Amino acid sequence: MIHRLSQHAVALTLSAHTGRRLFAQSISLCNASAAEVKYAPLWVNNRPLLDTSGTFEVRHPASKQIATQASACDASQLSKIISSSRSGAKTWASTTAFQRRQILTRVAQLLHERKAIFRDAQAAETSATGLTQDVDFKLSINSIEEAAAITSQITGDIPQTVDGSLALVTREPFGTVFSISPFNMALILSIRAIVWPLACGNSVLLKGSPLIPYTHSLMGELFKDAGLPDGVLNIVQFDPDNVSSLVEQTIAHKDIKMVNFTGSPAVGSKIGSICGRYIKPAILELGGKAAAVVLEKADIEKAAHTILFGSSFHAGQTCMATERVIVVSSIYDDFVAVMKRKVTDLIKALKTDESEVAEMGLSGEGSAEKVKCLVKDALNKGATSLIEIHSLEKCHSSKAQPIVLEGVTSEMNVYFEESFGPLLSIIRANDADHAVEIANDSEFGLSSSVWTEDYRQAIQVAKALECSAVHINSNTVHDQGSLPHGGHKSSGYGRFNGKYAIDSFTQTKTITFRMNEPQAPFSLLK
Secondary structure, eight states: OEEEEOSOOOOOOSTTOOSHHHHHHHHSOOOOOOSOOEEEOEEETTEEEOOOSEEEEEEOTTTOOEEEEEEEBOHHHHHHHHHHHHHHHHHHHTSOHHHHHHHHHHHHHHHHHTHHHHHHHHHHHSOOOHHHHHHHHHHHHHHHHHHHHHGGGOOOBOOOOSSSOEEEEEEEEOSEEEEEOOSSSTTHHHHHHHHHHHHTTOEEEEEOOTTSHHHHHHHHHHHHHTTOOTTSEEEEOBOTTTHHHHHHHHHHSTTEEEEEEESOHHHHHHHHHHHHHTTOOEEEEOOOOEEEEEOTTOOHHHHHHHHHHHHHGGGGOSTTOEEEEEEEHHHHHHHHHHHHHHHHHHHHHHOOSSOSSOOEEOSSTTHHHHHHHHHHHHHHTTOEESSOOOOGGGSOTTEEOOEEEESOOTTSGGGTSOOOSSEEEEEEESSHHHHHHHHHSSSEESOEEEEOSOHHHHHHHHHHSOSSOEEETSOSOOOOTTSOBOOEETTEEOOBSHHHHHHHHEEEEEEEEOOSSOOTTGGGGO
């Protein structure tokens, strides 16, 4: 929750975590400390920028107490900050791959040493639990280390030419990359928006989420202490009331050469439109509606257990969260029975003696309301819940009860819309082909899973699914720094991670040498 202040600013994979105990841990609400209000300055030229036009405050989503006061960048400061990033880009592009690798390796070491500091920051601003923070932290370390490794893998080419000349194709950085990261996985989604452009020789201007400005502001000192030169990483926050105009002003600036954005499809569409208007390349990683396809030869116990975890991890607040389960008719009833037992056990594990409703903490204000609306619509149109749903009106504005709906059809809004909450829909399919058809009946294409012990069929189904990642007998919530990450369809375009990030964050340059007299038809140009 964000409020304006008028005064000036003041001085690797989840597979190992699928036990019942971790189920409960992953979605129990963290208690935010009300003892200290954090301050999040802008970070420019490797130091906090205190002279800003105003601040805004952030309240913890559960306690509603003030968590952070954050400096807000205004239009008059923005050009100066971008100029700093431009100077940083020139400095950074002149470094060697070895120098960049050394600094990024040191960033990983320092982040490991400061784990407690970042955990405290997340607890102060979000409802992230211990398990969520652990996963976020490990993914971040992995991403930094992989980014450090690819600094020496940015290679060129010597292609054959038709006229006998020598041609060199090199890769070089764009310049300054404007990175926009979201709130939900506070570390990894900002870390990857920083380290992959840096690994490729770009400077980064990071606009963090207005929901977690303090967590994002800590990144500046982390990279400075690792040896990053001035201006190579600048961090800004925009006043939520003016964010649209300032984002466009930033993208339009002549010294911003590229944009990467992670967030909602609605905002991503606007970002893409602005980038198109100003001819700026962009990477967009947007929403998802991940489907788990459960086929006849699936291990139903394992599938139901893992799918429920994929739905409830971090209260469903990841773009890869499992939102749909498509089960072939021959095992549908058996699967529903097992899933009902699993979710019932989960609810029991979540409840305390004092709480009437087992709820999960959500970070975005309005998220719980969206879940409630989707559930009401589905129930009114014939879906049923596998567990008793307590009065939705009693749910806290920043919490939601985990819900599994059975009998979901395409007439219901939840069939198509991303809930970004702990809401799972079970859909019946006639057979494997029909299951693929249902899974592909979505505007999104980010992640999915296939469950079967018939691996020939698993590969066939995986190839038929219209999404960028398919995990066989595993979780849809899956990310590794060496594997490409990005979306198909309305889930976006462009890729983070590994050697695939090199294509995203560098551009080619062709250099030719005339080695002899030009040959036809080029001799005609003499």
